[in-house]
Amino acid sequence: MVSRRPGSYVCGIDAAVDVIGGKWKVLILWELARRPHRFGELRRLLPGVTEKVLASHLRQLEDDDVVHRQVFDEVPPRVEYSLTTRGVALNEALVPLGLWGQHNVIERTG
Template identity: 65%
Template sequence: MALTRRPGADHCGIAAAMSVIDGKWKVSILWELNQRPRRFGELRRLVPGVSEKVLAAQLRELEADGTVHRKVHDEVPPRVEYSLTPLGQDLNAALEPLGAWGAKHLLDDTA
Protein backbone atom coordinates (compact mmCIF):
# COMPACT_ATOMS: atom_id res chain seq x y z
CA MET A 1 0.00 0.00 0.00
CA ALA A 2 1.23 3.49 -0.80
CA LEU A 3 0.54 6.81 0.84
CA THR A 4 -1.96 9.12 -0.80
CA ARG A 5 -0.19 12.12 -2.29
CA ARG A 6 -0.93 15.39 -0.52
CA PRO A 7 -0.22 18.89 -1.75
CA GLY A 8 3.25 19.95 -0.67
CA ALA A 9 4.16 16.47 0.55
CA ASP A 10 5.25 14.92 -2.72
CA HIS A 11 8.63 16.58 -3.17
CA CYS A 12 10.50 14.31 -0.75
CA GLY A 13 10.00 11.26 1.41
CA ILE A 14 10.44 13.15 4.69
CA ALA A 15 7.59 15.52 3.81
CA ALA A 16 5.36 12.57 2.88
CA ALA A 17 6.11 10.81 6.17
CA MET A 18 5.64 13.99 8.21
CA SER A 19 2.26 14.57 6.57
CA VAL A 20 1.10 11.27 8.11
CA ILE A 21 2.42 11.93 11.64
CA ASP A 22 1.73 15.68 11.73
CA GLY A 23 -0.76 15.51 14.62
CA LYS A 24 0.39 16.11 18.19
CA TRP A 25 -0.73 12.64 19.36
CA LYS A 26 -0.28 10.47 16.28
CA VAL A 27 3.17 9.12 17.14
CA SER A 28 1.97 8.19 20.64
CA ILE A 29 -1.08 6.47 19.16
CA LEU A 30 1.08 4.55 16.70
CA TRP A 31 3.44 3.53 19.51
CA GLU A 32 0.60 2.17 21.65
CA LEU A 33 -0.89 0.29 18.70
CA ASN A 34 2.53 -1.20 17.98
CA GLN A 35 2.28 -3.08 21.30
CA ARG A 36 -1.08 -4.71 20.41
CA PRO A 37 -4.57 -3.80 19.14
CA ARG A 38 -6.36 -1.39 21.46
CA ARG A 39 -9.88 -0.19 22.10
CA PHE A 40 -10.70 3.52 22.06
CA GLY A 41 -11.03 3.86 25.84
CA GLU A 42 -7.76 2.06 26.35
CA LEU A 43 -5.99 4.43 23.96
CA ARG A 44 -7.58 7.38 25.75
CA ARG A 45 -6.03 6.20 29.04
CA LEU A 46 -2.64 5.32 27.51
CA VAL A 47 -2.18 8.68 25.76
CA PRO A 48 -2.48 11.14 28.65
CA GLY A 49 -3.65 14.62 27.77
CA VAL A 50 -5.48 13.75 24.55
CA SER A 51 -9.16 14.66 24.46
CA GLU A 52 -11.78 12.22 23.22
CA LYS A 53 -12.56 14.48 20.25
CA VAL A 54 -8.93 14.83 19.17
CA LEU A 55 -8.20 11.12 19.64
CA ALA A 56 -11.17 10.23 17.43
CA ALA A 57 -10.07 12.73 14.78
CA GLN A 58 -6.46 11.54 14.77
CA LEU A 59 -7.53 7.89 14.57
CA ARG A 60 -9.75 8.76 11.59
CA GLU A 61 -6.81 10.50 9.87
CA LEU A 62 -4.47 7.56 10.53
CA GLU A 63 -7.13 5.22 9.17
CA ALA A 64 -7.56 7.39 6.06
CA ASP A 65 -3.77 7.30 5.56
CA GLY A 66 -3.86 3.51 5.69
CA THR A 67 -1.69 3.14 8.81
CA VAL A 68 -4.45 2.12 11.23
CA HIS A 69 -7.22 -0.44 10.82
CA ARG A 70 -10.55 0.00 12.62
CA LYS A 71 -12.46 -3.22 13.29
CA VAL A 72 -16.04 -3.14 14.54
CA HIS A 73 -17.06 -6.36 16.28
CA ASP A 74 -20.69 -7.38 15.81
CA GLU A 75 -21.65 -7.31 19.48
CA VAL A 76 -24.01 -5.45 21.76
CA PRO A 77 -22.74 -3.00 22.80
CA PRO A 78 -20.51 -2.60 19.73
CA ARG A 79 -16.81 -3.13 20.35
CA VAL A 80 -14.29 -1.27 18.19
CA GLU A 81 -10.62 -2.21 18.06
CA TYR A 82 -7.77 -0.34 16.41
CA SER A 83 -4.63 -2.01 15.10
CA LEU A 84 -1.71 -1.21 12.84
CA THR A 85 -1.80 -2.10 9.17
CA PRO A 86 1.40 -3.34 7.51
CA LEU A 87 1.98 0.28 6.41
CA GLY A 88 1.60 1.42 10.04
CA GLN A 89 4.02 -1.27 11.21
CA ASP A 90 6.50 -0.09 8.59
CA LEU A 91 6.07 3.52 9.76
CA ASN A 92 6.68 2.51 13.39
CA ALA A 93 9.86 0.71 12.32
CA ALA A 94 10.99 3.93 10.63
CA LEU A 95 10.23 5.92 13.81
CA GLU A 96 12.30 3.63 16.08
CA PRO A 97 15.66 5.31 15.25
CA LEU A 98 14.08 8.72 15.86
CA GLY A 99 12.87 7.51 19.27
CA ALA A 100 16.33 6.17 20.08
CA TRP A 101 17.86 9.51 19.12
CA GLY A 102 15.36 11.35 21.35
CA ALA A 103 15.97 9.03 24.30
CA LYS A 104 19.75 9.41 23.94
CA HIS A 105 19.64 13.18 23.87
CA LEU A 106 16.95 13.46 26.51
CA LEU A 107 19.25 11.71 28.99
CA ASP A 108 22.51 13.21 27.71
CA ASP A 109 22.96 16.75 29.07
CA THR A 110 26.28 17.17 27.24
CA ALA A 111 24.81 16.93 23.72
Protein backbone atom coordinates (compact mmCIF):
# COMPACT_ATOMS: atom_id res chain seq x y z
CA MET A 1 0.00 0.00 0.00
CA VAL A 2 1.23 3.46 -0.85
CA SER A 3 0.56 5.96 1.92
CA ARG A 4 -0.46 9.37 0.66
CA ARG A 5 0.11 10.85 4.11
CA PRO A 6 3.38 11.51 5.83
CA GLY A 7 4.01 9.69 9.10
CA SER A 8 2.53 6.45 10.32
CA TYR A 9 -1.08 5.41 10.77
CA VAL A 10 -2.69 5.58 14.18
CA CYS A 11 -4.71 2.37 13.67
CA GLY A 12 -6.12 0.04 11.02
CA ILE A 13 -9.19 2.22 10.46
CA ASP A 14 -6.87 5.15 9.74
CA ALA A 15 -5.05 3.11 7.06
CA ALA A 16 -8.30 1.83 5.54
CA VAL A 17 -9.79 5.33 5.32
CA ASP A 18 -6.63 6.47 3.53
CA VAL A 19 -7.35 3.85 0.85
CA ILE A 20 -11.12 4.40 0.51
CA GLY A 21 -11.29 8.10 1.41
CA GLY A 22 -13.67 10.21 -0.62
CA LYS A 23 -17.05 9.56 -2.16
CA TRP A 24 -16.00 7.88 -5.37
CA LYS A 25 -13.55 5.18 -4.31
CA VAL A 26 -16.08 3.00 -2.49
CA LEU A 27 -18.51 3.39 -5.39
CA ILE A 28 -15.77 2.33 -7.83
CA LEU A 29 -15.10 -0.73 -5.66
CA TRP A 30 -18.83 -1.50 -5.53
CA GLU A 31 -19.11 -1.48 -9.33
CA LEU A 32 -15.94 -3.52 -9.84
CA ALA A 33 -17.26 -6.15 -7.41
CA ARG A 34 -19.93 -6.99 -9.97
CA ARG A 35 -17.47 -7.53 -12.84
CA PRO A 36 -14.49 -5.91 -14.56
CA HIS A 37 -15.27 -2.63 -16.31
CA ARG A 38 -13.69 -0.37 -18.86
CA PHE A 39 -13.07 3.28 -17.97
CA GLY A 40 -16.03 4.56 -20.01
CA GLU A 41 -18.37 2.03 -18.41
CA LEU A 42 -17.32 3.15 -14.94
CA ARG A 43 -17.84 6.78 -15.90
CA ARG A 44 -21.40 6.03 -17.05
CA LEU A 45 -22.15 3.94 -13.95
CA LEU A 46 -20.99 6.75 -11.64
CA PRO A 47 -22.94 9.84 -12.71
CA GLY A 48 -21.31 13.00 -11.46
CA VAL A 49 -17.72 11.75 -11.34
CA THR A 50 -15.38 13.69 -13.60
CA GLU A 51 -12.96 11.95 -15.92
CA LYS A 52 -10.04 13.49 -14.04
CA VAL A 53 -11.24 12.29 -10.61
CA LEU A 54 -12.07 8.80 -11.88
CA ALA A 55 -8.64 8.42 -13.50
CA SER A 56 -6.92 9.71 -10.36
CA HIS A 57 -8.87 7.40 -8.04
CA LEU A 58 -8.28 4.37 -10.25
CA ARG A 59 -4.53 5.10 -10.22
CA GLN A 60 -4.54 5.44 -6.42
CA LEU A 61 -6.51 2.22 -6.00
CA GLU A 62 -4.08 0.49 -8.36
CA ASP A 63 -1.12 1.86 -6.33
CA ASP A 64 -2.76 0.42 -3.20
CA ASP A 65 -3.08 -3.00 -4.91
CA VAL A 66 -6.86 -2.88 -4.65
CA VAL A 67 -7.60 -2.52 -8.37
CA HIS A 68 -5.89 -4.27 -11.29
CA ARG A 69 -5.53 -2.48 -14.63
CA GLN A 70 -5.24 -4.85 -17.59
CA VAL A 71 -4.25 -3.55 -21.01
CA PHE A 72 -5.26 -5.77 -23.92
CA ASP A 73 -3.07 -5.76 -27.02
CA GLU A 74 -5.85 -4.90 -29.46
CA VAL A 75 -6.65 -2.20 -31.97
CA PRO A 76 -8.08 0.01 -30.65
CA PRO A 77 -6.45 -0.59 -27.26
CA ARG A 78 -8.73 -1.87 -24.53
CA VAL A 79 -8.19 -1.44 -20.79
CA GLU A 80 -10.22 -3.17 -18.10
CA TYR A 81 -10.25 -2.59 -14.36
CA SER A 82 -10.97 -5.36 -11.88
CA LEU A 83 -10.53 -6.03 -8.18
CA THR A 84 -7.42 -7.71 -6.85
CA THR A 85 -7.62 -10.22 -4.00
CA ARG A 86 -6.96 -7.31 -1.66
CA GLY A 87 -9.79 -5.35 -3.33
CA VAL A 88 -12.23 -8.24 -2.88
CA ALA A 89 -11.28 -8.43 0.81
CA LEU A 90 -11.75 -4.67 1.18
CA ASN A 91 -15.20 -4.86 -0.42
CA GLU A 92 -16.13 -7.66 1.97
CA ALA A 93 -15.02 -5.49 4.88
CA LEU A 94 -17.26 -2.67 3.59
CA VAL A 95 -20.43 -4.82 3.56
CA PRO A 96 -21.24 -4.17 7.26
CA LEU A 97 -20.76 -0.45 6.69
CA GLY A 98 -23.22 -0.56 3.78
CA LEU A 99 -25.74 -2.43 5.93
CA TRP A 100 -25.33 0.15 8.67
CA GLY A 101 -26.06 2.88 6.11
CA GLN A 102 -29.17 1.09 4.89
CA HIS A 103 -30.55 0.64 8.40
CA ASN A 104 -29.59 3.98 9.89
CA VAL A 105 -29.81 6.45 7.04
CA ILE A 106 -31.80 5.12 4.09
CA GLU A 107 -34.67 3.70 6.17
CA ARG A 108 -35.05 6.96 8.10
CA THR A 109 -35.15 9.15 4.98
CA GLY A 110 -37.07 6.76 2.69
